[in-house]
Amino acid sequence: MENIFIQLAIILGLSSLLGYIVRLFDLPLIIAYLFGGLLLSSISLWDIKTFQTLSFLPEIGIAFVLFLVGMELDLREIKQLGRPIFIAGILQVIITSIAGASLARFLGLGEWDSIYLGLGLSFSSTIVVVKLLLEKKELSSLYGKLSVGILLLEDLLAVLVLLWLSSASSFLNLGLTNSLPIVAYLAKTAVLFLTALLFNRYLIPKIFKAVSLSSELLFLTALSWCFIYVSLSVVLGFSIVVGAFLAGITLATSPYHFQIQSKVKPLRDFFLTLFFVYLGTQVDFNYMASSAHLILFFTLYAVLLKPIIFLLILGTFGFRKHTMFQVAINLSQISEFSLIIILVGLQANLVSPQSLTIISAAAVLSMIISSLEIAHANIIYKLLSGVITFFERKNFHFPLEGERDGEVSDHVVLIGGHRVGGEVVKFLQKEKIATVVLDFNPRQVEALKKAKVRAVYGDMTDPEMLDSLNLPSAKLLISTSPSVDDNLFLLSQLKERKLDLPVIMRAETIVEAGQLYKKGADLVILPEILAGDFLVEKLSTHFYDKGFFKDRARIELEKLSHSSLSLD
Numbered sequence: 426m427e428n429i430f431i432q433l434a435i436i437l438g439l440s441s442l443l444g445y446i447v448r449l450f451d452l453p454l455i456i457a458y459l460f461g462g463l464l465l466s467s468i469s470l471w472d473i474k475t476f477q478t479l480s481f482l483p484e485i486g487i488a489f490v491l492f493l494v495g496m497e498l499d500l501r502e503i504k505q506l507g508r509p510i511f512i513a514g515i516l517q518v519i520i521t522s523i524a525g526a527s528l529a530r531f532l533g534l535g536e537w538d539s540i541y542l543g544l545g546l547s548f549s550s551t552i553v554v555v556k557l558l559l560e561k562k563e564l565s566s567l568y569g570k571l572s573v574g575i576l577l578l579e580d581l582l583a584v585l586v587l588l589w590l591s592s593a594s595s596f597l598n599l600g601l602t603n604s605l606p607i608v609a610y611l612a613k614t615a616v617l618f619l620t621a622l623l624f625n626r627y628l629i630p631k632i633f634k635a636v637s638l639s640s641e642l643l644f645l646t647a648l649s650w651c652f653i654y655v656s657l658s659v660v661l662g663f664s665i666v667v668g669a670f671l672a673g674i675t676l677a678t679s680p681y682h683f684q685i686q687s688k689v690k691p692l693r694d695f696f697l698t699l700f701f702v703y704l705g706t707q708v709d710f711n712y713m714a715s716s717a718h719l720i721l722f723f724t725l726y727a728v729l730l731k732p733i734i735f736l737l738i739l740g741t742f743g744f745r746k747h748t749m750f751q752v753a754i755n756l757s758q759i760s761e762f763s764l765i766i767i768l769v770g771l772q773a774n775l776v777s778p779q780s781l782t783i784i785s786a787a788a789v790l791s792m793i794i795s796s797l798e799i800a801h802a803n804i805i806y807k808l809l810s811g812v813i814t815f816f817e818r819k820n821f822h823f824p825l826e827g828e829r830d831g832e833v834s835d836h837v838v839l840i841g842g843h844r845v846g847g848e849v850v851k852f853l854q855k856e857k858i859a860t861v862v863l864d865f866n867p868r869q870v871e872a873l874k875k876a877k878v879r880a881v882y883g884d885m886t887d888p889e890m891l892d893s894l895n896l897p898s899a900k901l902l903i904s905t906s907p908s909v910d911d912n913l914f915l916l917s918q919l920k921e922r923k924l925d926l927p928v929i930m931r932a933e934t935i936v937e938a939g940q941l942y943k944k945g946a947d948l949v950i951l952p953e954i955l956a957g958d959f960l961v962e963k964l965s966t967h968f969y970d971k972g973f974f975k976d977r978a979r980i981e982l983e984k985l986s987h988s989s990l991s992l993d
């Protein structure tokens with residue numbers, strides 16, 4: 426089937442149908458796309474390997490995802506977490522590789538098959554984790570940054586592993602002598618990062634300022650920059666992931682990055698759908714029956730043993746159990762990189778086709794299971810909280826998590842000190858009302874503390890964190906979180922603790938507002954309705970007042986510059 430439009434119609438039509446079914450059960454869409462790929466590869470009506478659509482388009486989705494992540498993350502925050510990211514990432518890869526290879530050998534696989542499978546099992550999927558963190562709006566949380574930092578380190582290590590494996594087999598054509606590939610790789614790493622730094626400082630600001638007057642030109646320039654840097658990355662022997670992430674990092678401090686993000690996101694979603702369908706098609710059903718027990722073992726290894734390894738490592742750094750749990754569950758799958766590692770071994774005639782089937786099927790199954798785990802992390806955490814306590818250090822906590830303010834009473838508890846919350850904080854400070862702000866963005870907490878606001882780092886879905894807010898003595902609870910799931914969880918916690926205090930919450934839709942009211946919220950704010958009411962009020966007051974609009978832009982801009990304690 427060579428017609429690309431028919432291919433797209435089949436892929437997108439099937440993905441839409443499965444996506445609709447999956448959403449009825451409130452499950453992540455990734456599951457629908459992976460199942461779509463599995464179905465396409467199992468139906469003998471088409472030879473999925475002839476689908477040109479899946480030969481190159483999925484990689485564009487990878488580039489867009491990491492491009493956006495680079496724009497959303499602040500390297501200063503990742504640097505602050507550098508030591509735990511570096512040690513946790515490397516230790517996990519070493520421990521998981523050795524344990525995975527030992528398990529494969531125990532299950533009767535050959536020596537080289539075991540080594541390659543062990544290495545393949547040690548890496549987690551950047552694309553799956555980042556997509557789910559973006560959907561849950563948790564990329565800026567401490568566990569979100571830890572997860573992404575470890576994943577990016579793993580991607581760099583994966584390239585290093587591929588270089589080592591390929592040079593050992595003489596199958597990697599980099600134009601380098603076999604004795605120096607790793608030294609050359611490290612040198613090229615320095616070149617790639619230094620180039621990004623120089624572009625960010627001297628070139629990018631000037632280019633984007635010149636094209637900023639046209640939103641269309643700004644969008645095209647951003648895409649051009651993404652593909653240019655991805656191309657440079659690939660030419661130097663790196664993955665698309667590294668190049669796209671660095672391209673995004675160079676735009677992170679640009680005043681136009683919000684506008685660029687809003688334009689790129691629809692493209693990201695389209696191409697990413699193709700990527701996950703493509704992953705699903707990599708499962709070869711010819712070997713499935715004979716390898717079913719091995720696939721099951723390695724899937725369970727990824728979703729059960731890898732999280733335990735992360736809990737052990739992160740516990741030594743003093744992270745609280747909720748943070749450790751979230752990172753561990755985020756990284757409980759097998760990476761798409763693992764398929765490439767096995768392919769290198771297959772090309773070198775060191776591993777059997779059975780190993781490729783095992784890792785492909787285990788990767789897809791682990792992605793499906795981990796997607797379910799991440800989507801229902803709060804429920805799982807509640808069930809396993811007592812067990813996870815075993816991994817937590819009692820006498821020391823990581824600096825960002827070790828700070829807890831003293832007891833406070835007759836106070837207002839504010840969830841979220843960013844944007845909307847920042848305005849609430851200003852009012853409460855002006856009225857001299859005791860306030861405790863809970864926010865999961867470390868930078869926001871630091872900014873609030875500098876403004877003499879009692880602020881605590883933590884997640885509203887962490888029951889232990891709610892205990893530290895002294896809710897029984899609070900006189901009002903305000904949540905500015907836009908997540909209806911998190912707000913519903915908070916209301917369930919209040920009911921479970923038999924707490925009766927006024928609750929104000931935020932919702933994005935009328936349906937969500939209705940859900941919150943039914944579960945106990947006293948007042949639910951809908952930003953769009955408030956904006957409409959505000960506009961009507963201004964029109965009714967100033968419609969015939971021509972003087973009102975004179976110099977209005979300057980007055981409003983001045984208000985905005987002093988409007989909140991938020992970071993933007």
